[in-house]
Every structure is written in C-alpha cells, then in structure tokens.
Amino acid sequence: MENDTIISVRGLRTQFGVNVIHDDLDLDVRRGEVLGVVGGSGTGKSVLLRTIIGLNKASAGSIQVFGDNVTEMSDREQRAMQQRWGVLFQDGALFSSLTVAQNIEVPLKEHTQLRKEVINELACVKVDIVGLPPDAANKYPSELSGGMRKRAGLARSLALDPELVFLDEPTAGLDPIGAAAFDNLIRDLQQSLNLTVFMVTHDLDSLAAICDRIAVLIDKKIVVDTMENLMQLNHPWIQEYFHGPRARAALKR
Amino acid sequence: MAAAAGWFKTRTFGDRFIIEAGGRWNVQTVEAIEGKLRGIGAEARASAASGPALIDVAGLDALDAAGAWLITRTRLGLAAVGMDAAVEGAKPSHGALLERVEKALAHEELPPQVDHIFLRFVSAVGKAQFDVFVLARSLLSFFGLVLIVFGRVMLRPGQLRLTATVYRMQSVGLNALPIVGLLSFLIGVVVAFQGADQLAQFGAEIFTVNLLGVSILRELGVLLTAILIAGRSGSAFTAQIGTMKVNQEIDALETIGLDPIEVLVIPRIIALMIMLPVLVFYADLMGLLGGMVMATTVLDISLNTFLKQLQSGVNLTTFAVGMVKAPVFAFLIALVGCFEGFNVSGSAESVGQKTTASVVEGIFLVIVFDAAFSILFSILGI
Numbered sequence: 099m100e101n102d103t104i105i106s107v108r109g110l111r112t113q114f115g116v117n118v119i120h121d122d123l124d125l126d127v128r129r130g131e132v133l134g135v136v137g138g139s140g141t142g143k144s145v146l147l148r149t150i151i152g153l154n155k156a157s158a159g160s161i162q163v164f165g166d167n168v169t170e171m172s173d174r175e176q177r178a179m180q181q182r183w184g185v186l187f188q189d190g191a192l193f194s195s196l197t198v199a200q201n202i203e204v205p206l207k208e209h210t211q212l213r214k215e216v217i218n219e220l221a222c223v224k225v226d227i228v229g230l231p232p233d234a235a236n237k238y239p240s241e242l243s244g245g246m247r248k249r250a251g252l253a254r255s256l257a258l259d260p261e262l263v264f265l266d267e268p269t270a271g272l273d274p275i276g277a278a279a280f281d282n283l284i285r286d287l288q289q290s291l292n293l294t295v296f297m298v299t300h301d302l303d304s305l306a307a308i309c310d311r312i313a314v315l316i317d318k319k320i321v322v323d324t325m326e327n328l329m330q331l332n333h334p335w336i337q338e339y340f341h342g343p344r345a346r347a348a349l350k351r
Numbered sequence: 352m353a354a355a356a357g358w359f360k361t362r363t364f365g366d367r368f369i370i371e372a373g374g375r376w377n378v379q380t381v382e383a384i385e386g387k388l389r390g391i392g393a394e395a396r397a398s399a400a401s402g403p404a405l406i407d408v409a410g411l412d413a414l415d416a417a418g419a420w421l422i423t424r425t426r427l428g429l430a431a432v433g434m435d436a437a438v439e440g441a442k443p444s445h446g447a448l449l450e451r452v453e454k455a456l457a458h459e460e461l462p463p464q465v466d467h468i469f470l471r472f473v474s475a476v477g478k479a480q481f482d483v484f485v486l487a488r489s490l491l492s493f494f495g496l497v498l499i500v501f502g503r504v505m506l507r508p509g510q511l512r513l514t515a516t517v518y519r520m521q522s523v524g525l526n527a528l529p530i531v532g533l534l535s536f537l538i539g540v541v542v543a544f545q546g547a548d549q550l551a552q553f554g555a556e557i558f559t560v561n562l563l564g565v566s567i568l569r570e571l572g573v574l575l576t577a578i579l580i581a582g583r584s585g586s587a588f589t590a591q592i593g594t595m596k597v598n599q600e601i602d603a604l605e606t607i608g609l610d611p612i613e614v615l616v617i618p619r620i621i622a623l624m625i626m627l628p629v630l631v632f633y634a635d636l637m638g639l640l641g642g643m644v645m646a647t648t649v650l651d652i653s654l655n656t657f658l659k660q661l662q663s664g665v666n667l668t669t670f671a672v673g674m675v676k677a678p679v680f681a682f683l684i685a686l687v688g689c690f691e692g693f694n695v696s697g698s699a700e701s702v703g704q705k706t707t708a709s710v711v712e713g714i715f716l717v718i719v720f721d722a723a724f725s726i727l728f729s730i731l732g733i
Contacts, residue, residue, distance in 0.1 A: 191603040193604075
C-alpha cells in the first residue's frame, strides 16, 4: 500500500483566523500519476499545496508523504524530506540575484557533497532537460521570458532528481502554444524521470492533456476521480466547470 | 453646437406633463443637463398636469450610460414627488441601454454605516496604540529568532555564508565611504564655526577644538553615520528581502531546505556590524579634518595649536565611547531592515510602505539607544 500511495492526507483542516479553508479533507496521490487540482477562486488550491510542502501549518489532521507524517517532523527530518520533492512556484520564484545555472546549483550545493565541476555539469544537463537553450544558463531571471522563467524554475525543482514535484499553476500566463509545450514537457519528464506530479491548475487544456486524475476542491473537501467520472457527478460547480463552453472546447481535442 | 449638446423641453399636453429630450445625452453633455433637470419635480407639480408624466426620448441623437442614468433618475425623481412617469419613443438600441441602467439602479442603496466622528477618532487612536505593541512584540520575537540562528552560526562557522557577507560588506561599507566622508567633513566645518562664533564672545575661541573633538568623537560621528546608514542600507535590506517575498523567493528558499534567516539575515547583520564601526572611525577622522580645516583657515588657530589642544581635550575614552555604540546601532538597523522586509505582503505597494517603516523605525531605535547610552555613561561617570 505504501508503495502505491505517495501522499496521503487525512482529516486535514486549515484555517486563517475564523476563515476555514479546508475541513476534514482526505486525499491520496498515487505513485507515478499526474494529479490536477482544480477549484474556484479562493477554495484553497494553493493553500493545500503550501500545506503539504510545509509552508502553512495545518490546524488539524495528518499529512503523510512517502509514508512519513510531515506535520510532526523535526526540522532536520523536514530538510531530508525536502530533497525528495521539488516545487515550482507560479512565476518560477527564481532567485533574482543569481543566474539560471546558479539557481539550479543552489539545492545541489546545499544538499550534496559534489565537486564544483560536477555541479556545473549537472546544472547544464537540467537546463537542457527542460528545453532551455544552453545560453540561457548564464542569463539572469529578469532577462528571460515568462515561459523560460517557468522552465528554469522547473529545472531548479528537478535539481536533486526528486520523485515528486509540486507545480503551482504551471501554465498560467503563457500563450496557448507555450502552455501546450509546457504540458508536453511535464508529460515527457513525468515519463522519462518517473515522476509523480501534483499540479494546481486552472488550465482545462492541461487537465485534459496530461492529468491522470483530477482533484476538485468543493465545499472545503476534495473529490478525486478521472475526468470522465467527474463529468457524471451532479454537483453544480463541477457541472459548470466541465460542461462550460471552454471545457467543451478543450475536451474536443 | 446645437447638434452636439443635449437639450430638453417641457410642456403640458392635456393632463400630461411632457419632457421632450433631444440631441446628445452622453457623458460629455450630461453635466449641463443635470443641473437644469434638478428642479423638474417642482416644475411638474406646479404645472396644471394631473395625469402620468411622459419622457419622450425619440429625439435623442446619442445616448450612453450616463445619459440613460439621467433619464432614469429623472423618472424616479418624478415618481418620488407622486407623479408616475413613462419613458417612451426610445430607439431599439437606446431602449436596451435604458433597461440595463434601470436594472442597475433598481438595487436598493444601503446607506453606508458611518460611525460618529468622535468614535472613529478614538478607535483610530486606540488601534494605533495597539499596533505599536503588536509591532514591538513581533520585532522582539524576530530578535529572538535571529539570536538563535546567530548562535548556531557562531558555534559552527562553516554555516556562515562568506561570499554573501563580503558582498554585503562592500555594498553597505565601501560604497558608503564617499557620502559618509563628505557629510562628516561638512559637519566638522559647521561645528567648528558655530562653536568659535559663540566661544569668541568669552575670548575662549581655542576651546572650539575641545568642543569639536568631544562632540564629533562621542556623539555626532556615530549618530550621523548610523542615521545615514539606516536610510541607505536599512531601506535597501527591506526592499531586497521584501521583493524576494513578493516574488515567492523566500518560499522557494524554504522548500529547498534553506533557512531564510541564515541565508539572508545573518550575512547582512554581520556585514553591517563589521562595517559600521569602520565607517564611524572614518567619519570621526573626516569630521575632525573638517573642523581642522575650518580652524586653521578661518579662525586663526594654527595647526600646531589645534593638534596640541585636541590632544589635551580628548582621550581614548572619548573615542571609545563613540565607537562602542557603533556595533549596537548596526545590529539595530540591520535587524529592523530585515524584519520589515519579511513583513512585506503581496504587493509592490507594501514594499514601499515597509521600506519607509524600516527607515523610520531604524532611526527611532538608534536615537532611543543613543539616549540610553548617554544615561548609562553618565551613571558610570564616563
């Protein structure tokens, strides 16, 4: 069972002040799948992601990642855990004072004892893996386009060859061609690097193209299923989401 | 002109009061019509008409949302004085607009809840007071957090980010030399001149040198440098860390497993604690130099006399009293600068606000601690 389930959330409750975001939320993410998390604005998609990776404190409930409870970890255990996953924030969140290559080298320098030359080589490999041209390695984030910044951010999140990556709206703000290319990139990487992907998104094209299962945040809880099954559900928000004009256009392809 | 402006005419036809609208009723012309339409309710009542009123809009050349609003408001105004009114003759495109605006105005307006001005004043004062305590408490807890990490780094110096520290030392120290030097030199000139002006009345012009030496070395050198650095580097720290916060770089640091305090705060604090004393020493020298230039050129005190008098007027303690404050001020400025940086939330606006707050709080704390030092030294008799 443990081999099959990579993230297991039970009875999660998160709240800010009196504002309850999630209440008694359960979620399982299986090894090797691409899970898309959707939900209306303010339903706490990004909050869920931030809670699982430890940037938010959960008020109640347990979060197990790789079979260990994240909520009860010491700092040292958490650091070890962080090496096994990568996170891509919305606009890449690259360190603006460092070049792309240096950004990718940060986790390598921090968590490994590799020699400098090896780290340099590895950074170049990652730059190539995410489809950036080699000369992008020595550019600063401000010199890159939005799409390239996201690719560079992805390269940094893959620096330590994690088993699990969290993506926060990876295709938001990209043009349709760039978004489709990024979708393909995620799919390719997921297959070649054997990744599990936890992806918060609004992009119906991404959902249709690359997600194995979809988690819908409604009423402070989560419903997970394949797209076909979700479309049969009789919840007003789900109906509107998957049967709206945009959804129909995305699903036709 | 006639075609461009909007107009209306009123007349009574049988028992009906008729308002005939024409021309262009749009956002440019509405202002002129609105004033004239204000008295329409009274005019309608004063007329002989007793039946429902009619607003005839067939003659309109142009109508936009502002014009439609005015027509609807006129209709509602007539209804309010007891005269039902109908809008008639609208062109199809105007009709749709009128309907839409009518729907928007149909929402009942809730009167905004306004507290009494006295109540608002008192609650604003109370909130400001409370906010100060909240700020002080969170600054104190940040101080504690920094101390813990500071201790950890001191125990294991391998954790210190040497490159970052040296880089900060250059930007806060070396790069500040010209402005600190110039400012101190000018302050030396001013103190020497003002002192001589007053002391000359007692024939004690020579004591200008003592005044200069003591005031620069004990107080002015360190205080002015600290204030300058609070404005120059404290604000820079806040803006740098704040922008990283907005850009989610701080989150990224944490998910990579790096401690933002260790990576961002400790190098800045150490760099400033090393460089501020150096800058103060430099400021002391430049201040004395400024005073010396003033004394020897304008005040007829020879260089020899100046140096002799300075030697007798100040001693190592005078110098040390100034210097000992420098690392403390440096710590305060860097702490507040970083603290406010982490307080930035979400927007570019917030970066600006916190940067201002960081400079104000930094200078405030520097002066408060300077006063505390003065009291301490006077108790110790130094």
